[in-house]
Amino acid sequence: MGLVPAAQAQSCALDRVVVSGGFGTVGFAVEIADDAQERARGLMNREQMPRLSGMLFVYESPRPAAFWMKNTLIPLDMLFVDQRGVVTRIHENAVPLDLTAIEGGDQVFAVLEINGGLSESFGLSVGDTITHPAFGPDAATPCAP
Known part of the structure; x- marks a missing residue:
């Protein structure tokens, strides 16, 4: 593991992610969906979500992933992320209740x-990084020690 410049290291919490990129940084309070049941339920049947909140779906290992909006009542942006916490794809404004598969890679x-x-609104783009303990010490922007 290499040394990370202090400016790149972020303090971490399980219920928060920080997205960093050319735009700067923005933090989101998150719920974690890290088992099959939580991932299947996701954000279904919610009529609203606070502006700087979200849900982080975490898998055991990298895999093909596709999402749909079945029973999801609010439009969502989906940021698909690799094992180092790098955003590889963004799907903006997924349509509520749409059953079309949204491929993540x-x-x-x-x-x-x-x-x-x-x-x-924030200027998020592919190549931005997400800081969260789930990405471990080899993350592109790891948690501060």
């Missing part, structure tokens, strides 16, 4: 769902 380790439109 073949090496998805995590997915961050946030309120629809926030990716554009």
Whole structure:
């Protein structure tokens, strides 16, 4: 493991992610979906979500991933993330209740769902990084020791 410049290391909490990129940084309070039942339920049947909140879906290892909006009542942006915490794809404004599969790629380790439109509003883009303990010490922007 290499040394990380202090400016890149972030303090971490299980209930928070920090997204960093050319736009700066933004933090989100998150719920974690890290087992099959939680991932299947996701954000279904919720009529609203606080602006800077979301859900972080975490898998045991990278895998192909696709999401749909069955029983999801609010538009969502989905950030598909690799094992190092790098955003590899963003799907903006997923349509509530739509059953169309939203493909995330073949090496998805995590997915961050946030309120629809926030990716554009904050200027989030592919290549941005997510800091959270789930990405471990080899993350692109690891947690501060």
